[in-house]
Each structure stands twice: as C-alpha cells, then as structure tokens.
Amino acid sequence: MQKSIEKTGRLLLAMTLTLGVAFGAQAAGSDKSKEGDFVRGARAWAENCTRCHNVRDPKELRDDQWKTTVTHMRVRGGLTGQQTRDIIKFMQESN
Amino acid sequence: MRFKKTLLACVVGLAISQTASARSDLEQLKAEVEALKQEVASAAEWKSPRTLVHMAGYASVGYTDTQNEPGTFKMGNFSPIFHYQFSDLVMLESELEFEVDEVGNTDVSLEYLTIDWFMNDHAALVAGRFLSPLGNFRQNMHPSWINKMASAPVGFGHDQAAPNGDVGLQVRGGFALGGANANYAVFLGNGPTLEANGFGGFEKLESPGLNGNGDGTFVGGGRFGMLFPDKKLELGLSAATGDIDIRTSTSGPVYEGLKRDYSVLGADLTWRPGNFDVRAEYIRQSVGSRAASSVPGSADWTAWYGQVAYRFYPSKWEAVARYSNYDTPGEENDRVQLAGGVNYLFESNFIGKLDYESNDNPNDGYEADNRFLVQLAYGF
Numbered sequence: 001m002q003k004s005i006e007k008t009g010r011l012l013l014a015m016t017l018t019l020g021v022a023f024g025a026q027a028a029g030s031d032k033s034k035e036g037d038f039v040r041g042a043r044a045w046a047e048n049c050t051r052c053h054n055v056r057d058p059k060e061l062r063d064d065q066w067k068t069t070v071t072h073m074r075v076r077g078g079l080t081g082q083q084t085r086d087i088i089k090f091m092q093e094s095n
Numbered sequence: 096m097r098f099k100k101t102l103l104a105c106v107v108g109l110a111i112s113q114t115a116s117a118r119s120d121l122e123q124l125k126a127e128v129e130a131l132k133q134e135v136a137s138a139a140e141w142k143s144p145r146t147l148v149h150m151a152g153y154a155s156v157g158y159t160d161t162q163n164e165p166g167t168f169k170m171g172n173f174s175p176i177f178h179y180q181f182s183d184l185v186m187l188e189s190e191l192e193f194e195v196d197e198v199g200n201t202d203v204s205l206e207y208l209t210i211d212w213f214m215n216d217h218a219a220l221v222a223g224r225f226l227s228p229l230g231n232f233r234q235n236m237h238p239s240w241i242n243k244m245a246s247a248p249v250g251f252g253h254d255q256a257a258p259n260g261d262v263g264l265q266v267r268g269g270f271a272l273g274g275a276n277a278n279y280a281v282f283l284g285n286g287p288t289l290e291a292n293g294f295g296g297f298e299k300l301e302s303p304g305l306n307g308n309g310d311g312t313f314v315g316g317g318r319f320g321m322l323f324p325d326k327k328l329e330l331g332l333s334a335a336t337g338d339i340d341i342r343t344s345t346s347g348p349v350y351e352g353l354k355r356d357y358s359v360l361g362a363d364l365t366w367r368p369g370n371f372d373v374r375a376e377y378i379r380q381s382v383g384s385r386a387a388s389s390v391p392g393s394a395d396w397t398a399w400y401g402q403v404a405y406r407f408y409p410s411k412w413e414a415v416a417r418y419s420n421y422d423t424p425g426e427e428n429d430r431v432q433l434a435g436g437v438n439y440l441f442e443s444n445f446i447g448k449l450d451y452e453s454n455d456n457p458n459d460g461y462e463a464d465n466r467f468l469v470q471l472a473y474g475f
Contacts, residue, residue: 048322053240053241053474056443068178072186075219076234077278078320079269080217080271083269
C-alpha cells in the first residue's frame, strides 16, 4: 500500500514536471506567427532530415503534402515549430 | 457606277459584320477569362485548405532461406499511414499494419493512432496509442525502408527487450541548448503486462499498447536526446518506471493482483561521419520480485546492438554489418547475432536488401538457425 502511494506520488511528480516543461515552454515560445525562412530551412533540413533515414527528395511531394509530412516529422524528431516552418518553406520552394 | 455602289455596299456590310463578330469574339474571350479565373481560384482552394489529408506508408516483400527449412517467399507488411492536419493546430497520425500469416490469413493491427495538439513551438501533446518513445530503434528505425537490414536486431522485435508501444499521453518537442538541439518525449501510459509460462517462469513481457489498465497502475518515463549537428552525432537516454502485474488470461484482462516494480533503461547513439552511418542502442526492461506470485523472482530482458553502414557514393550500393545480443530470463530465446548485408538504393525510399544472419543461442544445449534474407522495401 505504502509502496503504491509512493509510486503514484512519483508519477504525479513526473506529470507535474511534464506539464511544467510544456507550459514553461509555452511561455518561452509564444512566437507562433513567425514565417518560415528558406535559408534557415535549408540548414535545418540538412541537419535533421537525415538523422533517421535516407534523405527524401523535395521533388517527391506537392506543397500541401510536405506540410503534413514535415509536421509528422516534427513530432517524430522533436523539431521546434520554427524549424518545422523553415523546413516546410524550403521543401515547398525546392519541389 | 452601279458596280461601284454594289462593291461599296459589300465592303461596308463586311466591315459591319466583322466588327460584330470581333465583338462577339471579345465577349467569348471575356467569358473564357472569367471561367479561367474561377478555375484558378478553385485550384488555389485545392492547394491551401485549412484541412490537409495525406496518405503515406511503406511496404516490403521478400524471400527468406532459413537453415533446416525450405526457402520461402514472404509478403512482409503493408503499412499505410494517414495524416490529417488542421492548420498548425492539430494533426491526426495513424498507421495500420497488414500482415499475412503462414496459412494465408491477413492480420490487421493499429500500430498507432494519436491526436497531436501543437501547444506551442516547443511542445506537442500526443494522445492515443503510440509507439514507445523509449529508445530509438522501435520508434524510428523499424519501417522497412528505414531499417538498413531486412530484420530487426535480436531483442528489438515485438514483445522482446525493447518496449513497443503504449496507450496514454506524451509531450514531445525540442529546443536549442547551447550549440546543440535537444529533443524530448515524456509519457504516461497504461503500461505493459507480463505473461507467465506455467513453469514458474515468464513467457513474455508484452507492450503492444494495452487499451486497458487491468493492473491498476500507470507507467511513466521518457527519452531525452541531444543532437550535435556539426558532429553529426545524436545521443539519447531513456528511462521509465511503474508497476506491472501478471495477466493470467490471454483472452481477457484477468490479473494476478500482485503488483511488482517495472523499469526501463536505455541509451542510443547515432553518428554519421562522411559516408558512414553508425547506430547503437542498449535497452533493458526489468521487473522486480514478488512473493506469493506464481513467478516470485525478478527478471530482466536486455538487448543491445551496434550497426555500421557504408554508402559507396556515387554508386547506389551500401554495405551493412550488425551485431546484436538479446538476453532473456529463460535460456531458450537468448540470441547472439552477427549479420552482414548489401543494399541497392534504387531511390532513397526504394531499397533492395540481401542479408546473411549468423544466429546463436549462447546457452548450452540450444541452437539457433542461420538465415539468408532478401527484401524489397518501398516507403511512400
């Protein structure tokens, strides 16, 4: 019993930390409106899009498809919102 | 004179009729331009609606020749991925997996289904059934067009040492840290379950992503990764903790009611200098002891692998070598594997693989069969 209370406590602590990280980050990064930038995007693409798999040709997909794909990769790779917008811009201008 | 008049009349008549037809041509042109404008406008609607729908995925087919068994053609898997996205606010991502078994039946499973809410630039809430964020291979390397070998390293398959998935909540994101990029994933989920083998030991530790919490406790943890872009190096650390129980029925959520400790520890490395691609990962799931249980002892499932690939640019050939090691609480399923292969990259997402696996069970009295594998993988 004692043990499971301890465990629950630990989990609650973990959750609080998680939410802390999330909302702390929210306060720090409330710059949603920043536009994507081609040059930054080219760099972020080179640094990130080969981390897990072979690089995918920008010409493979249409503009709208790059938006969903790079957003999916944002979640996979822990990219920031800004990196995501920059890479989308780069992909959309290189396809 | 008369002739002249007639000619004049004709010319005037022609001119009038030509002006009239020019006017009607102009009208028609205008109408066409108007129609075109509307088409362009509706094409723009196609290009930038607030809801986007996209279908991706991957599939593999192959041939396996295992020692002491006949060579066999294999349909590996067909895994369509659905993306639905509303503006920059939310995305639904889901992957189905279709597989065909030896007697020809098709199995379908929901690999993952999450609703991802982009709370801000550094955090997304990912809720639903997800691939375990612990470690790197299971969540990022398993798709056949990504994995440089036709099989998973030993211990990194389904229900082995590396956790597969969970149902719950995750917060994932990234931020700059010094000159590096940090990425993180923390989660809270229903957790895995244990199966006993009826002889005082464990049959397996299962983490398919249970849509129930029969043992009454959650499991929480996460992975923290650091990417050093100049060094082309990424390091990750994973850990999780919680309670776990033995499920006594394979068909329903019936548990022993005797909780025990559960923990996960993992570390992963990716390093890509020049034409090399080096990956290594260690993962361990542990369960504590519990008196009065049908399996009172503690147990560990540990696996690790190291893989080096070299791409012979500018050709489309790639060579891969991998060592993997899987240690279970019993003896029967322990494996040590040395594997080597060559890949032909028709395109970065369409790959032919030819591999040889030398498999061994390090315990006395056991053997493991070697295999040749041929695979064609396509990610779309």
